[in-house]
Every structure is written in C-alpha cells, then in structure tokens.
Amino acid sequence: MSHIVIVGGGFAGVWSAAAAARVRGDGAALRITVVTPDEDLVLRPRLHRLDPQASRVPLRRVLAPVGVEHLRAKVTEIDPERSRVVAGGRAVGYDRLVLASGSRLVxxxxxxxxxxxxxxxxxxxxxxxxxxxxxxxxxxxxxxxxxxxxxxxxxxxxxxxxxxxxxxxxxxxxxxxxxxxxxxxxxxxxxxxxxxxxxxxxxxxxxxxxxxxxxxxxxxxxxTAGVRASALTAQIPAARDELGRLEVDRRLRVSGNVFAAGDVAAAEADAGRRVLQCCQHAIPMGKVAGHNAAADLLGLPLTDFAPDPYVTCLDLGAAGAVTTTGWDRRIRLTGVEAKEVKDRILGLIHPPVDDAKLILEAAGTPGTGVR
Ligand SMILES: Cc1cc2nc3c(=O)[nH]c(=O)nc-3n(C[C@H](O)[C@H](O)[C@H](O)COP(=O)(O)OP(=O)(O)OC[C@H]3O[C@@H](n4cnc5c(N)ncnc54)[C@H](O)[C@@H]3O)c2cc1C
Missing domain, CATH: 3.50.50.60 (FAD/NAD(P)-binding domain)
Structure with missing residues (x-):
C-alpha cells in the first residue's frame, strides 16, 4: 500500500493529513501517517494570551476520525535517496513525504x-x-x-x-x-x-x-526576536532561503516525491511576494501539499497554491487590535472592532474535531476561512 508520511503536527501537518485523506476518499489503498512527538496541535497565534491550555487541540480528535495514523516520535533523519525518515530510532518508508516541521524561535x-x-x-x-x-x-x-x-x-x-x-x-x-x-x-x-x-x-x-x-x-x-525554519530542511538537498525555508514550486513540491508546507516552505504567495511564516499561509499550504501528495500517487490532477489576499490582525491587548489588508498593510479596522476580528480569527483557526465530515469538508475549502 502506498504511504504518505507527513512530518509535523502543526497547522500545515494537520491540514496536509486531512486534505490527503479527502483525496483518498473511501476506496483508495493509501496509508497516511503524521509523525510528531506532540499529542496536540498547538494554536501558536493564541499563545501570547498566556492561556496555554486553550491553545491545544488533541491531534487524535482531528486525525483519527479521518483515518490518519499518528506516530508519536521525533524525526531525526530524512533520507530522500531511500525515501525514508528515521523517527524514534526506527526507519519509516514513504512514497510521498510532506515536510511540515514548522519553525522555532532562535x-x-x-x-x-x-x-x-x-x-x-x-x-x-x-x-x-x-x-x-x-x-x-x-x-x-x-x-x-x-x-x-x-x-x-x-x-x-x-x-x-x-x-x-x-x-x-x-x-x-x-x-x-x-x-x-x-x-x-x-x-x-x-x-x-x-x-x-x-x-x-x-x-x-x-x-x-x-x-x-x-x-x-x-x-x-x-x-521574541528571530524565527527559523526547522533544521530538518537542511536534510533535503534543495535551495533554501535566509530563514532556512525550502524553495517549492506552485504545487508545493520541493523535488521528486517530497513536498513542503507551512513555516518550512518558501512558496510564492501573490503579487510576487513570498509567503510569511504565519498560519494564514500555513493552513492553505498544508491543504494544497496534502492534496497534491495524494493526487500525485493516485494519478489525479494536482492543484496550485493560490492563497487569499494577505491580511494582518495584530492584537494590542486592552487597546484593541489593528487589522490591515494587502502587503502595504492598509488599515481596515482598529480598536474594539479590530479586537472582535482577532477574537474571531483565534476561534476560526481551531480545526473541527471528532466529526469526519466537517474535517474533510474544511480540508477541501481553500484558505483559512479567516477573512
Ligand atoms: C506567539 C505567536 C503568535 C503568532 N500569531 C500569528 C498570527 O496572529 N497570525 C498568523 O497567521 N500566524 C501567527 N503566528 C505564526 C503561526 O503560528 C505559524 O506560522 C504556524 O504555527 C506555522 O504552522 P506550521 O504547521 O508550519 O508549524 P508549527 O506550528 O511550528 O508546527 C510544526 C510541527 O512540527 C513538529 N516538529 C518539529 N520538528 C519535528 C521533528 N523533528 N519531528 C517530528 N515533528 C517535528 C512540531 O512539534 C509541530 O507539531 C504566531 C506564532 C507565534 C509563536
């Protein structure tokens, strides 16, 4: 049976898995495994509110309903020549790899x-x-x-x-x-x-x-200063940018049978800009990479990554927030109104749980739903 291995259980990894499961449907013989040591998807954009428990979503509640396996282990080695990763000391072979191991503060x-x-x-x-x-x-x-x-x-x-x-x-x-x-x-x-x-x-x-x-x-x-892509990107022989992110094409393929999504991938966004390390881009990249990894194996058409126009919503504590649109960040809302948008976004980035139909539906909608 063909095997898609997704490294990372953040936004990009979880949505890659759900999108691959959606393409697989009921019939195809396709195994999908997310490899990450974490038990939870961490909603990092909520962390500054200092309520870590409200920032965790158990991975089993998103992955199990859609038939995705979770190998709870850290990947220490990627061997693209032999199409395998080493996780928890054990070799795991893949037919398609989605690298979604995110970023960390330096x-x-x-x-x-x-x-x-x-x-x-x-x-x-x-x-x-x-x-x-x-x-x-x-x-x-x-x-x-x-x-x-x-x-x-x-x-x-x-x-x-x-x-x-x-x-x-x-x-x-x-x-x-x-x-x-x-x-x-x-x-x-x-x-x-x-x-x-x-x-x-x-x-x-x-x-x-x-x-x-x-x-x-x-x-x-x-x-808070300085974030870099996961060091696993260095194990893939491909060009990387100044943040350590892998260069990918419009289908989020690095090369051969390796795709990358989220904070490890330097994809083109719109208007000649590269994506930022943000969940606004990580979520739709995950959906596209997972879709394409599965479609590639099943002989189905691949899809291009085409994110929604860029927006920003900066939380400003008791002073509200500020929302902007476009790469030149034109102000749209400030104060209490912008804070309502921020609160809504922090709710929307929580994936549906327990219900396969809702999870697969969300995996099939482009973008984050955050607009
Ligand atoms: C405080 C804060 C506020 C933010 N606010 C916003 C915001 O307002 N708007 C916005 O759009 N973005 C925001 N971001 C950025 C956003 O959270 C990230 O862009 C997003 O989390 C990237 O998703 P990801 O899945 O690529 O990576 P991550 O969320 O970093 O997830 C990576 C996953 O890979 C796993 N992993 C790493 N190494 C390995 C390994 N060796 N083996 C196996 N698994 C591994 C990790 O454990 C994790 O599960 C914020 C980030 C922070 C920290």
Whole structure:
C-alpha cells in the first residue's frame, strides 16, 4: 500500500493529513501517517494570551476520525535517496513525504540566556504564565517589537510594568509605516515604555542589561526576536532561503516525491511576494501539499497554491487590535472592532474535531476561512 508520511503536527501537518485523506476518499489503498512527538496541535497565534491550555487541540480528535495514523516520535533523519525518515530510532518508508516541521524561535547566546522566557511554544507560554502567577504586579522586559513582541507586550501591560526593547529605530519595523501610528498610540495608552535602537546584552534574575549599558529592572525578560525554519530542511538537498525555508514550486513540491508546507516552505504567495511564516499561509499550504501528495500517487490532477489576499490582525491587548489588508498593510479596522476580528480569527483557526465530515469538508475549502 502506498504511504504518505507527513512530518509535523502543526497547522500545515494537520491540514496536509486531512486534505490527503479527502483525496483518498473511501476506496483508495493509501496509508497516511503524521509523525510528531506532540499529542496536540498547538494554536501558536493564541499563545501570547498566556492561556496555554486553550491553545491545544488533541491531534487524535482531528486525525483519527479521518483515518490518519499518528506516530508519536521525533524525526531525526530524512533520507530522500531511500525515501525514508528515521523517527524514534526506527526507519519509516514513504512514497510521498510532506515536510511540515514548522519553525522555532532562535534563542540568543548571551549571558543569562537560560533565564529568558518566550511564547513560542505551549511549554514556553506555560512557564511564563506560571512565573507571572506567583508575582502579583511585575516588571517585564519584552525584547523585539515585531508582531509577537507587540502582542506580548500589550497583553502583559494590563498586569505589570512593561518595557519593550527594539534594535531598529521604530516599532514594528517589518509591519511598515501604515499601522505604526495606531500601534504607537496603543503602546502609549497602555503605558508600555519603548526603548528603540538598543538590544539585549545580558539577563540576570533582577534586571535586563541593554546594549547601551542601560539596566532595566525585570522580573521576567521575554525574548521574541528571530524565527527559523526547522533544521530538518537542511536534510533535503534543495535551495533554501535566509530563514532556512525550502524553495517549492506552485504545487508545493520541493523535488521528486517530497513536498513542503507551512513555516518550512518558501512558496510564492501573490503579487510576487513570498509567503510569511504565519498560519494564514500555513493552513492553505498544508491543504494544497496534502492534496497534491495524494493526487500525485493516485494519478489525479494536482492543484496550485493560490492563497487569499494577505491580511494582518495584530492584537494590542486592552487597546484593541489593528487589522490591515494587502502587503502595504492598509488599515481596515482598529480598536474594539479590530479586537472582535482577532477574537474571531483565534476561534476560526481551531480545526473541527471528532466529526469526519466537517474535517474533510474544511480540508477541501481553500484558505483559512479567516477573512
Ligand atoms: C506567539 C505567536 C503568535 C503568532 N500569531 C500569528 C498570527 O496572529 N497570525 C498568523 O497567521 N500566524 C501567527 N503566528 C505564526 C503561526 O503560528 C505559524 O506560522 C504556524 O504555527 C506555522 O504552522 P506550521 O504547521 O508550519 O508549524 P508549527 O506550528 O511550528 O508546527 C510544526 C510541527 O512540527 C513538529 N516538529 C518539529 N520538528 C519535528 C521533528 N523533528 N519531528 C517530528 N515533528 C517535528 C512540531 O512539534 C509541530 O507539531 C504566531 C506564532 C507565534 C509563536
């Protein structure tokens, strides 16, 4: 029996599996296995709200109803020449591979780095939430004023004194000029102090030391800067971009019988842009890669990846949110109205569970349903 192996149980992996199961239907002899050590799909866009339990969806409730196996193991080796991966010390052969092993925050090598907190994983968020729970009103330094740093800083602002540190000369350097005034006024409204043009050089249990020599009292220092694709991408002989992502074609094929989706894949989005490492792209990429892996094996037509137009929804804690459309991020909504959109998105990224019909239907709709 032919075998599709999907490495990773995040958005891309789960939706690859469901889409492959949809193509298989009832008749075809096709085995589909998701390999990941995790028991849960982690809804990473919820993690900044510091409720890690609400960010977990048991994988068995999405995979089992649609007849997808789950091998609970970490992949340590990919051998494309022999079409096999090594997981938990055991070789697993594949006819098609979908690499969907995602991304991880890169931790800096600075004195005290082991004291840094993060919201990159459910475990990281649980550790931060547990630390804050014991503190009452706290002081926090958040390093990096990109998307994640802004969301964490504004979330923490209601509960403590927050300093946001950014190496660039502006907040949200990658978000562009359009949403910046809305972000700046939210930070001011929430009392978040901003230190621009400086980085972090060391951390101890009472303070953060900045690159200009300044010292900021901090019960917690949260690191948010720099995300890279899973190191497994290096085991596939193909071109990679500066984030370590594999170059893929419109069908999300890397080459031969290997596909890639989500944060490990540098696919073309629209308007000549590459996808971003976001679930807005990871979900539809997963659906296309899984569909194509199964269609390729069954001799059916393959489909192109063509994502919905790019949108952003940045959470700004008690100051609401800001939603934008397009790559130049034209503001659509701010404040309470934008917050309602954010809350809706955080609900919509939760996949249907337990019901095969709903899961397979959702796997067949392009996009995230998040618009
Ligand atoms: C705090 C935060 C906020 C975010 N907010 C947003 C947002 O508002 N909007 C948005 O669109 N995106 C947001 N993102 C980004 C989004 O979460 C990611 O783009 C998305 O999770 C990528 O999905 P993925 O399936 O490619 O990878 P991941 O979610 O990283 O999942 C990868 C999976 O692969 C598994 N894996 C890794 N290595 C191995 C291995 N060796 N063997 C087996 N399995 C392995 C992992 O355990 C995991 O199950 C946010 C991310 C964070 C951290």
């Amino acid at each position: 931790r800096p090598g600075l004195p005290g780095a082991e004291r840094l907190f993060d919201v990159d994983t459910a475990e990281g968020t649980a550790r931060l939430a547990a630390r804050l729970a014991g503190l009452g009103r706290f002081t926090a330094v958040v390093v990096g004023a990109g998307f994640t740093g802004l969301e964490v800083a504004t979330e923490l602002a209601g509960r403590g004194d927050v300093v946001l540190v950014e190496r660039a000369g502006v907040v949200g350097p990658e978000l562009g000029p359009e949403p910046r005034p809305a972000i700046e006024s939210a930070l001011a409204e929430l009392g978040v102090k901003v230190r621009l043009g400086v980085g972090l050089s060391a951390v101890d249990d009472r303070e953060a030391v900045l690159t200009d020599g300044g010292r900021v009292p901090a019960d917690v220092v949260v690191w």
